[in-house]
Each structure stands twice: as structure tokens, then as C-alpha cells.
Amino acid sequence: MSEAATPTELTITRPDDWHLHLRDGAAMQSVVPYTARQFGRAIVMPNLRPPVTTAAQASAYRERILAAVPAGTSFQPLMTLYLTDNTPVDEIKRAKEAGVVALKLYPAGATTNSDAGVTDIRKTYAVLEAMQREGLLLLVHGEVTDPEVDVFDREAVFIDRVMQPLRRDLPELKVVFEHITTKEAAEYVAAADAHTAASLTPQHLLYNRNAIFTGGLRPHYYCLPVLKRELHRQALLAAATSGSSKFFLGTDSAPHAAVMKENSVCGAGCFTALSALELYAEAFEAMGALDKFEAFASFNGADFYGLPRNTGRITLRKEAWTLPDSVAFGDAQLKPLRGGEALAWRLV
């Protein structure tokens, strides 16, 4: 990639989104086109209600997603299964055959639609061993759910209580520490061996926890793991722009209807699919690291998953535009993160 000191255009290999929520039904049909426009592929999270726990359910879900991709757009959903205490070992072989690439570990109760999640990771060890054999990845929502642990510390405590033993007991299993939000997680992944990587969201690169409280409580900035202090944001930016191949793009775009966000109990999740690349480009530009953006967005994830890199290209242009305040979400409305505000970059 050749570029001047302040590039006004950035052309890179077509990126992929390694962590995405698409939901289902009419809501899914509303959001699929946004991701298909920005990304070649996406890892689709299985936390539907009920969760996607079998290879057959994942195949059926993939067909529903593909039916929502606009004609003339090539987009490949990469499917995942929701790991439970009761996932049968032989489901792993069926998953591999069905093209499922990973299983997702949600500690029970940690986040949106996680009540069917794992209560003790040791209950899943036989399944994790089968995944290690078949070459399926484990994707981790890395927060403990212990009510004694402060919400802002749950990721750091997860490293000690779950990641360290997991890495010791299953060293060959490929693990993605998803949507990392702390200095501790960035340091842990940077120091880990080649079987551990991390995805990073645009909101955790762009905002610290003040964003949730600016001039009042701002539900659209509430996601899990929750935004952290500035020192953590700086550590995440340093990791993303370090050139290390262990860090890659995963939006965690998690659409919830505006009525659910702007409610006495607000669901966790930020919707960023509409402008994900623009938001990431802003973060990389602020670090003077646009030259590191292509590897982060388009190479590192594919390489870690053992999948070919995309061949097409996309262009981002430095051109101010205003993100819509609200878009359709099935019968409801959906408010993008930063909706109604200006963005500096635009996907051409």
C-alpha cells in the first residue's frame, strides 16, 4: 500500500468481519445488506433465541442469511455453534462437515442471550478436544459472571480464572478472545503463543466509558464488555496498530431495536454494521497508522482462521457525511452508533 502522509483515499483488500450479530427473520433481513456491502465474509454469532447449537440449525440459518444478501453482492456468512454444557462430542464432526468454523463460549449469563451458556468450562473439555482435533476454533466472550466481581473487572478476572487454565489444558486449540476491552487482555494476547488471537470492536477503539455518561445516560454506547477507562482504550489502539498479526477486526455489531435500547432496562450491544470500516479508519488515522489498517482488517483474521484472504478490493475516501439517525429493523427502528453525526471517512 503506497500512500502520502495524510492520505485522502485508502484502497485495501476486501475486509472481513470476524464477529457479527445478524439476529433472524425480518430484523436479520434489514441488517444483512449493510455487512454484505462492507465485508467479504463475517463470522455470524449463534446467540439467537433459541441458540444455534447444532450443525443442522447452522446450515438452515446460513440459508436464511444468504437469501437476504442483495442480488449481485458476494458475501459469505461463516457459521458458528453455541457451546453449551450439553453439546454432544459427535456434533463437532457434523459441524465440520457442514462448514461450521467455530464454537462460541458464552459464560452463562454474561451477555445478551447467554442463559443457555456454559456454567463450567471443564464440562465442555471433551467437546473442546474434538474441536482441537477437527480444527474448529473456540471464540470466547471473556467475562466472568461472578456477581462479586465488579463489572469493569470481569474481563481481567476471566484471564486468570478461565483463559490461563484453558490454554494450559488445551494448548493446540485455536482461541479467539473476542471483543477485548482491557490493557490486561491486550497484553495477555500479545504474550500468548500463536494459537491465541483477539478481535477488536470499533467502539472500544474510539470511546472510553465517559461516552456512556456524556450529558446523560447514553444507551447506544452500552455494550458488553462495557467500555473501559481511557488507559485501556489506549492499550487497545496500540495493539490494533502494533502490526501484530494476533489482533483483527470484529465489529460485534449487535443490533437491538431502539425501543429496547431506550428502555428502563437497556439491552447490551452497539450497532455499527452500517459504518464499521469508516469508524475503524477514523481510529487508525488518529494513531497515524493507516498503513497498518489492511493487515488488521483484511489479513490477520483470515490467516488465523486458516482461510484464504479475499481477492477483491474496497476504497475508503476522506469525505464527510452524516450517518442516518435511524434505519429500519424489521417492523422496528434501529439506531446506529454515532447516528445523526458526521463521519470523516466514506466507503466508496
Ligand SMILES: NC(=O)N[C@@H](CC(=O)O)C(=O)O
Ligand atoms: N456485545 C454486546 O453487547 N451484545 C451482544 C452479545 C455479545 O457479543 O456479548 C448481543 O448479542 O447483543
Ligand SMILES: [Zn+2]
Ligand atoms: Zn460477547
Ligand SMILES: [Zn+2]
Ligand atoms: Zn458479540
